[in-house]
Amino acid sequence: MEIIDYLGTPSRLPPWITEEELQVYADKFQESGFTGALNYYRALDLNWELTAPWQGSKIRVPVKFMVGENDIGFDINGIRQYIEGNIFRNLIPDLEVVMLDGHHYLQQEKHQQVSEEILSFLAKFPAE
Structure with missing residues (x-):
């Protein structure tokens, strides 16, 4: 399909x-x-x-991954299980997954929430 x-x-x-x-x-x-x-x-x-x-290389910097719960690509080929499971987290030890009520164009559909998530992530790393 x-x-x-x-x-x-x-x-x-x-x-x-x-x-x-x-x-x-x-x-x-x-x-x-x-x-x-x-x-x-x-x-x-x-x-x-x-x-x-x-x-198989690990990503060794903090990552915030955002996805829409209803993104059509989220349920294809086991992507949801990959993201929610341990393999993704093992490759990115400092991973934060955020699932928002939205679809594929999450940054347009939920622009305020996406902006807030990005800003909250960046706030963890104050400029020196």
């Missing part, structure tokens, strides 16, 4: 995006197409190959 198979056609826009904002995206994609946006996915295998030497 492909990600597109999970998507439905909405009957109306969600409250976190206006018609005007959507039109800006539509205009930009009309100008340039989807090549840039799709290249990320086209390069996934290449990215795995390029980062293979570091597979």
Whole structure:
């Protein structure tokens, strides 16, 4: 099953995006197409190959990982179990996972909460 198979056609826009904002995206994609946006996915295998030497390496800096509980990518291929389980935490010992009531575009949908989470994380590291 492909990600597109999970998507439905909405009957109306969600409250976190206006018609005007959507039109800006539509205009930009009309100008340039989807090549840039799709290249990320086209390069996934290449990215795995390029980062293979570091597979299993630990991230030794503090990390705050935010995800929307209803993000369509969160329940594909065991991602939820990976994030909630021990493997993710073993690779990032100083990990804080924050799950917000939201979807894939969490920074738009819950912008106030996301900003507060970022600021609270940064406040742990005062400038010297």
